[in-house]
Every structure is written in C-alpha cells, then in structure tokens.
Amino acid sequence: MSAKPAIKVEKLVKRFGKTTVLEGIDLAVERGQVTCLIGPSGSGKSTLLRCIALLEEANEGFIEINGEPLGFASGPNGERVRLPSSETQKVRAHIGMVFQQFNLWPHMTALGNVTEALVTVRRMLRKDAEQRAMTQLSNVGLSDRAGHYPSELSGGQQQRVAIARALALDPDIMLFDEPTSSLDPELTGEVLAVMRDLAESGMTMLVVTHEIGFAASVGSKIVFLDQGKLIVEGKPEEVFGKPRHERIDQFLDTYLDRGAATLL
C-alpha cells in the first residue's frame, strides 16, 4: 500500500448557518479499500461525502486526494489558502460520485449520459467517446439499453447507468451516497452486485449505506458517524461484532429491523 491515503480528511468542520453539521472529522481512506460510512439520519454522512465531492465547501479543515490538497491548501501558519479553480478541478477529476437519486439527465439516452463529459469536458471525438461509453455500459450489464432514455429504465438500471457515467471518466476514487436507498428491494441486488465487482477490481470506494450486509461483507473498514462526529472506526467484525459500542447497538436496533441486526 502506498504511503499517501486516497482520501485524507483533517479536522473538517461544516456549518449550515448556526448549526454545525460536521464537528471536526478526521478520516483516512486507503487506496484500493472499501470504506463504508454508516450512521443515523442527519448525522452528516451526505454532508461529509458532498464536501469531498466539492458540492459543499467546508468551513474549516483540509481534504487531500492522493496527497494533493482539494480546494484549500494549508498555509505556513496552518491557515486555509484557497487554491485556483483549475487546480481544484484537476484534483476533483480523480473522484466519481453516485447519488441516491441517480441524477441522470432526462433529455439524454443512457449512452448520451455516459458520453456527455467525455465529449464536453475531455474533448474526445464522439465516436471514441461512444465506444468507451459502450464498454462502461456493458460492464454494468446494460449494453442493450444504451439507446433508452432514463424514463424508460428501471431504478436499478438508472443507477447502473449513473455508475457507468462516473466510471467512464476513469476516476480512481468512487463516492456513493446511499446508492440503493431509493430502489425497490428487488432492485438493490443488481446495483450492489455492480459495486461488489468494482470493489474486487481494486477501486477505492467510500460508500454511505444502510445496507449493513453489504458493509459487513464488502467493507474493509466501517466508519460510524453520529451527530457530526466520527465515533467508531474499524474492521466490520470489530465494529459489528460483540462487544459493540453502545451507539452502534442503538443504531442497529433503531435503524434496522431486529431480524437483520441479529444476523450479524
């Protein structure tokens, strides 16, 4: 394993108005590992992910991607120095993001969604971009749906297109924010399978999920967030195995049905 973690979050603070949503998060995501972020609703999981994806700007602290500062660098006295946006965009290109709501663009086909950034941002020829997009779509099992609009796809298929869209840009880190939470139960499997394959291929992943089964079996590390603080961190068997941290116990009881919790 290389010395620099893929993602390093240092003393990250995020406030919305007067409420502090992240209260000084320290987190390292090692390269090639799957880190699962769990925690009760409102604990700040999405906010943390969105800060790393630069969809929100943190108020304090630093984020490094592969050792390079994202958005802000640390000045000589530890103060935050805003980096030029061209540099920020370069670092951001290492990251792919998948949303709970898929967020496919409805006026483009599956192929169009995957091709868009390749042509508009990466300036690839459309022909080459489409070839690359088709490869990505077939990796998620959707080559036969390339010409379909999002409205013509099931939720599971839409989410797989969204994963292909992110992967087409060849990121080395993938962020997932509850990728299966808006899917019918019978469709979560196909999305989790794609994520499992991705994990096996060695992708660095940071996954917010309520799928404790997935977290326990695929996660290399579980991180438990509660009220904006990272309170437990460890291997799945350490975090879920007994004796458990009291808050994890409560979480499993409150947020999962007891049946699922006892399986662990």
Place this chain on the structure above:
Amino acid sequence: MTFDLDLIVLYLPDIVRALGVTILLWLAGSALGLLVGFLIAVARRYGPRWLDWALLAPVELIRGTPFLVQIFLLYYGGPFIGLSLDSITAGLLGLTIYGAAYYSELWRSGFVAIPKGHVEAAQCVGLNRTQTLRRIILPEMTMLLLPSMVNMTILMLKETAILSIISVPELTLAVSALGTKYYAFVEGFAILALVYWALVEACSALGRYAESRLSKYRFAVS
C-alpha cells in the same frame, strides 16, 4: 348584415401587407422577448444580489400594467425624455419589453424546476457553469417550459393588435380603417378574428409537434 366580399377582394393587397407587419412584429417581438427574458433570468439567478433586486422592479412594473398603457406612454411620452421613435420601432420595442418581462418569469420558473441533483451531477463530471447551462439546464428546461412558452407566444400575437393605437400599420389598424371608410366593421372584424385564430392554431400545432418530439423524456424528471 350583408357580407361584402367585393370589398375584401378589393383591399386584399392592403390586408396582406398589414398581415405581414403583424406576423413580423409578432415573431421579432417574441424572439427578442425570449432572448432578453432569458438574459434577465440568468442575471437574476447567477448575478449579484443587487442585480436581482434591480431587475425585480421593472419586471413587476411591466407585468402589473396593461400593454395598452405601456405602448401609449412609450410612443407619446417618449419624446418628452428624448426618445422619439417611429411607430414600428416603438411597437417592436414595446413588445420586446413586455415579452421580456413575462418570458423572464417563465425562464425563472424553469431554473427553479430543474432538480438540483442534475446540476450537481454535471459538476461532478467536470462540466463548468456555461457547459452545464448549455448542455443540461437549457435543454431540460426547454422540455419543461415548452407548453407555457407557446402559450405566452400566443398572447404576444394578440397583443400586437394593441399597436394599432400608435398607428403601426398592422392588421387590426388596416381592418378598422377599412371599417371606418365603408361602414363594414362586422365583416372586417369577423375576418380579423379568423386570421388571428388561424395564426394561433398554427402556433399551437407547431408547439404540439415539438412536444410530441420531446415526449420521450418529458416525464422523466426524477
């Protein structure tokens, strides 16, 4: 009531010319209104806070007063502030301003209606602001706004009739002039109604065609 067809035939060339003026002012006024309205909406959304406030008042003023009053003030009041325009220019300017106010509100509703996540997805794959606007927001908005844009454009056509009060040589003025001359108001205005209606129908048909082309993804907003 006798329907005097001879009169119509006699003055057909005049009427056709006036129809041309109506259509031209309508299309030009709508196109300019759409464009200026778009710029206003973009400025209000992406510009500084003060610009949003500065643009709010004129938009509300235009939407809050009758077009008849606006056009009257522009044409007859303009010279007092050094703005002497011929009637066609004043008509086009008036239509543009009037249209811009309404279209800007439509554009604004479009911006609001686009799910934030669609824009964030664009940011995440590296599209910059202009690219996001051009590739994601605008096309998506087009499909959302098409019906209300067509509707507004139909209203714009009917507002051109008001330009007759500043003697723009458009259809309504031409027909009422004939009416006055020959006491043939009913014939004239019946034809007038039919012509406007035909134009409106053509415009709606075009809108429906465009909508059907877009229907594949119209209801796909997740």
